[in-house]
Amino acid sequence: MKHLIDPTDLSIEEIAEIVALAEDIIANREKYSNACRGKKLATLFYEPSTRTRLSFTAAMMELGGNVLGFADAKSSSVSKGETVQDTIRMVSAYSDIIAMRHPREGAPVVAARHADIPVINAGDGSHNHPTQTLADL
Numbered sequence: 001m002k003h004l005i006d007p008t009d010l011s012i013e014e015i016a017e018i019v020a021l022a023e024d025i026i027a028n029r030e031k032y033s034n035a036c037r038g039k040k041l042a043t044l045f046y047e048p049s050t051r052t053r054l055s056f057t058a059a060m061m062e063l064g065g066n067v068l069g070f071a072d073a074k075s076s077s078v079s080k081g082e083t084v085q086d087t088i089r090m091v092s093a094y095s096d097i098i099a100m101r102h103p104r105e106g107a108p109v110v111a112a113r114h115a116d117i118p119v120i121n122a123g124d125g126s127h128n129h130p131t132q133t134l135a136d137l
Helices: 012-026 050-062 085-094 107-114 130-136
Strands: 040-045 066-071 097-102 117-123
Touching: 012 066, 012 130, 040 085, 050 066, 050 097, 050 117, 050 130, 066 085, 085 097, 097 107, 107 117, 117 130
Parallel strands: 040 066, 040 097, 097 117
Antiparallel strands: none
């Protein structure tokens, strides 16, 4: 299991492989249309971010997977005081990977420590946004 919390979590070789794979997916969409069949992505967005949340959702759907989660922490048990750690442990039981956006720097690191599945940082405050870095490449 590998988390993606910071862009420096990836080696130059891994970045090159990801870019090459992305190019192949773009060129051969049908080839990848069931790559995530039977898999679930949990999108945990503790702060608003329509573009990032929808890009994760659309990507998973394009790959044949399913999406669950929340777009607003107020509509989850977070509003009743559930901690990031508790949310992550629970969500790990229902999904295969987590994309998390949080206003507090370092929250995805905390999530990764408590997850039984990979965690992707979809932005943590003004700190990191590794998937945006990859998209920019």
